[in-house]
Amino acid sequence: MHVTAGDVVSVEYVIRLEDEQVIDTTVGEAPLVYTHGQHEILRGLEAGLEGMAIGAAKRVTVVPVDGYGERHxxxxxxxxxxxxxxxxxxxxxxxxxxxxxxxxxxxxxxxxxxxxxxxxLNHPLAGKTLVFDVRVIDIEREGSLGAEEIAPAKKGES
Missing domain, CATH: 2.40.10.330 (Thrombin, subunit H)
Structure with missing residues (x-):
């Protein structure tokens, strides 16, 4: 299964500035969960995740225009x-x-x-190129049952 529009995607990431300074991470914490194609995350990151499979990892560079914009x-x-x-x-x-x-x-x-x-009033990361090291943890296809929705039937319900 590969990331496509409408999928609920869980990703683990480390965000760095161009000088390799780490500014955020989900490693060791809960992953980022978003709906692909709904513009819930930075445009450049979403484009970089398109087509990735569960378990796949890569580095995605997000320029300001596809991130937090230029400084004004x-x-x-x-x-x-x-x-x-x-x-x-x-x-x-x-x-x-x-x-x-x-x-x-x-x-x-x-x-x-x-x-x-x-x-x-500019976003603190406006004007900065961001480097994401991302790994796809899970993909839930629209209309499919997630694991949390599946439970054993209670006695007498079969």
Whole structure:
């Protein structure tokens, strides 16, 4: 069985930056489970998993346009320090705020200056090429019974 649209796929992965720095992994943890073709994962990763078989492993390189996008300078903005809670006044801190159009947004602290804090609405991995070492753990075909759905019949139900 090979990964195709509509399949529920379980994968194990290690994500690295181009310099080989590991930034995330599911190894030793629960695998990532997604429905193939439903755009639930990064486009570049999904394309790389297409056609893989259970047990297959490979390296998939995801460029920014197929990952978290390019960085956009207009995503950076400055706010007065007194507008940011003291406990969040550190680089990398994630915040929640409301944009002028009423949307809830989640910037992170990119830089701290003497009088202002620079917040960034770009995804922290925007503009970065990501390298995934992936292995397909399981594939459930749409309409098939998963193992958790199969149980022995109770006495008198046969």
């Amino acid at each position: 300078p207009e995503g950076l903005f400055e706010v007065r320090r007194d507008r940011v809670p003291v406990e969040a006044q550190r680089v990398g801190a994630k915040l929640e705020t409301t944009a002028p159009d009423g949307r809830v947004v989640f910037p992170y602290v990119a830089e701290i200056k003497p009088e202002v804090i620079v917040l960034d």
